[in-house]
Amino acid sequence: MPDAWLDDFLVRALLAGLAVAVAAGPLGCFVVWRRMAYFGAALSHAALLGVAAGVALGVAPGAGILVTCMGVAVALVFLQEQGHLATDTLLGILAHGTLALGLVVLGLMQGVRVDLLGYLFGDILAVNRADLAWIGGGALVALGVLAFLWRPLLTITVHADLARAEGIPVLTVRLAFMLLIAAVIAMAMKIVGVLLIVALLVIPPAAVRPFAPSPEAAALGAAGVGAVSVAGGLGASLVWDTPAGPSIVVVATALFLLSLLAGGRRVA
Amino acid sequence: MTPADDACLIEARDLSLARAGRTIVDRVSLCVRRGEIVTLIGPNGAGKTTLARLLLGLDAPDAGGVRRAPGLVVGYLPQRIAVDPAMPLRVRGFLGLAGAGRGAASRIADPDKRAALAEVGAGGLMDAAVAALSGGEMQRVLLARALLRRPDFLVLDEPTAGVDYAGEAELYDLIAGLKDRYNMGILMISHDLHVVMAATHRVVCLNGHVCCSGTPEAVSRHPEYRALFGDRVAESLAFYTHHHTHRHAPDGSVVEGDPDGHA
Numbered sequence: 229m230p231d232a233w234l235d236d237f238l239v240r241a242l243l244a245g246l247a248v249a250v251a252a253g254p255l256g257c258f259v260v261w262r263r264m265a266y267f268g269a270a271l272s273h274a275a276l277l278g279v280a281a282g283v284a285l286g287v288a289p290g291a292g293i294l295v296t297c298m299g300v301a302v303a304l305v306f307l308q309e310q311g312h313l314a315t316d317t318l319l320g321i322l323a324h325g326t327l328a329l330g331l332v333v334l335g336l337m338q339g340v341r342v343d344l345l346g347y348l349f350g351d352i353l354a355v356n357r358a359d360l361a362w363i364g365g366g367a368l369v370a371l372g373v374l375a376f377l378w379r380p381l382l383t384i385t386v387h388a389d390l391a392r393a394e395g396i397p398v399l400t401v402r403l404a405f406m407l408l409i410a411a412v413i414a415m416a417m418k419i420v421g422v423l424l425i426v427a428l429l430v431i432p433p434a435a436v437r438p439f440a441p442s443p444e445a446a447a448l449g450a451a452g453v454g455a456v457s458v459a460g461g462l463g464a465s466l467v468w469d470t471p472a473g474p475s476i477v478v479v480a481t482a483l484f485l486l487s488l489l490a491g492g493r494r495v496a
Numbered sequence: 497m498t499p500a501d502d503a504c505l506i507e508a509r510d511l512s513l514a515r516a517g518r519t520i521v522d523r524v525s526l527c528v529r530r531g532e533i534v535t536l537i538g539p540n541g542a543g544k545t546t547l548a549r550l551l552l553g554l555d556a557p558d559a560g561g562v563r564r565a566p567g568l569v570v571g572y573l574p575q576r577i578a579v580d581p582a583m584p585l586r587v588r589g590f591l592g593l594a595g596a597g598r599g600a601a602s603r604i605a606d607p608d609k610r611a612a613l614a615e616v617g618a619g620g621l622m623d624a625a626v627a628a629l630s631g632g633e634m635q636r637v638l639l640a641r642a643l644l645r646r647p648d649f650l651v652l653d654e655p656t657a658g659v660d661y662a663g664e665a666e667l668y669d670l671i672a673g674l675k676d677r678y679n680m681g682i683l684m685i686s687h688d689l690h691v692v693m694a695a696t697h698r699v700v701c702l703n704g705h706v707c708c709s710g711t712p713e714a715v716s717r718h719p720e721y722r723a724l725f726g727d728r729v730a731e732s733l734a735f736y737t738h739h740h741t742h743r744h745a746p747d748g749s750v751v752e753g754d755p756d757g758h759a
Contacts, residue, residue: 261583383593386579386626393552393572394645433582440584 237353242462244355244363248416249454251367254374254447255412256429261385265430266316270323271413272425274300277330279347283340284333290414297410305403350421350473363415370408381405382443420473427477428454435484438491453483505530505568505649505681510560511550520546522705528681533695535684538702544685548651571642571650575657577634579627587621587637594644604644612640631658652684
């Protein structure tokens with residue numbers, strides 16, 4: 229078999245982790261610039277409902293996560309357009325409402341054992357070939373769509389009304405961006421789990437901020453920091469037998485702290 | 497001043513908008529022609545910005561309609577732009593986004609960006625961080641960005657907010673010059689009752705409804721305008737439009753002598 233090297237679980241874990249990191253970095257830049265970290269957290273909470281729905285309906289958890297996250301994204305845009313409640317309030321309702329519902333649905337399914345811990349903290353070492361295929365494909369599609377949306381998305385990030393006055397379909401672009409985040413969260417769930425997904429979106433862009441001369445450079449740098457975090461975290465987990473998902477996030481956090489030191493010196 | 501073209505670039509007919517039971521814009525009709533500067537003035541809450549948003553298509557009116565000339569390219573200068581400090585956007589990149597609404601083919605080359613910045617007197621700002629621009633610099637950069645789109649119609653929302661008095665006069669002169677060079681129609685919102693620019697063709701005084709409109713001189717003499725802003729403010733507007741050699745202190749008094757020596 230020509231791709232026998234994929235039989236190694238570590239190689240599969242590394243490739244899947246890199247794919248997620250490379251997609252999450254550039255998308256995460258917009259999460260940071262648009263101050264949507266809490267939105268990412270809300271979607272990742274909702275992802276557990278997706279898992280429950282997937283199990284209940286007998287479809288892949290990944291598909292359940294994707295549909296649920298997209299549902300929450302659309303619901304959020306709809307509720308924001310009503311303009312009655314602040315976004316953080318809406319997100320709080322959506323995040324915890326869906327998380328609670330997910331836990332209730334899981335509880336109702338008698339005789340079905342779900343590895344809750346695996347979903348909460350990820351199970352990167354258990355990535356199989358099918359997971360790898362859809363994570364890799366998903367990352368490619370997400371990056372392609374992001375490249376297509378790049379300039380309109382930057383423009384609405386700078387000033388939504390300005391973008392709209394100039395003919396950019398702001399609502400469509402916003403919705404598409406939210407769906408992209410939903411897709412990345414569905415992919416990252418296997419890697420770092422519900423509780424740590426936002427770290428992959430937010431920490432790499434924050435770490436490259438002092439060094440990036442342009443949005444494009446920030447996107448590339450964030451992908452790089454994410455990739456180094458995945459490789460470093462997996463390596464650490466191999467050497468010291470630490471949990472892989474949290475190790476990845478710890479490495480990313482360490483890189484962020486380093487960037488604070490280096491960035492501070494750079495300014496001074 | 498160039499003579500105004502007859503057809504409206506943009507025309508509002510009987511626009512009305514209410515929010516939470518309060519009428520904000522009340523049956524307003526307005527027309528801006530090519531080569532013409534129309535200035536909207538009115539007290540806070542008079543519906544100036546809301547009317548501009550209706551014209552820009554950012555909000556939908558409850559009644560009435562907006563008609564745009566076919567193929568109208570609109571430029572918009574918001575009052576301020578708050579870029580997150582975490583976003584590493586420089587003026588160069590920001591100007592590059594000017595054509596973002598027209599697809600990937602509309603790349604803007606660096607020499608064009610430089611020319612646009614030079615035209616608005618902001619030649620040195622090419623590599624400045626957008627998040628760090630001052631109010632006046634931001635307005636100039638926004639103006640350059642709008643010009644790169646070759647607009648027919650420009651909407652400026654209080655372009656002199658956060659600009660000092662000397663800078664204000666300069667900015668107004670710049671806008672008037674660009675209007676002629678690019679043959680645009682301009683709608684300007686001003687909270688500034690003292691210094692409505694001399695180049696304004698028409699002033700529309702808004703207080704929900706259109707109180708009065710006409711040349712700056714005519715509006716300043718209008719009883720409704722005087723009732724709205726008081727006689728003292730009305731006087732300072734009236735003599736500004738006649739004399740451009742002096743400046744005004746923040747309270748509206750004349751700080752430099754003018755050749756006519758009037759009080």
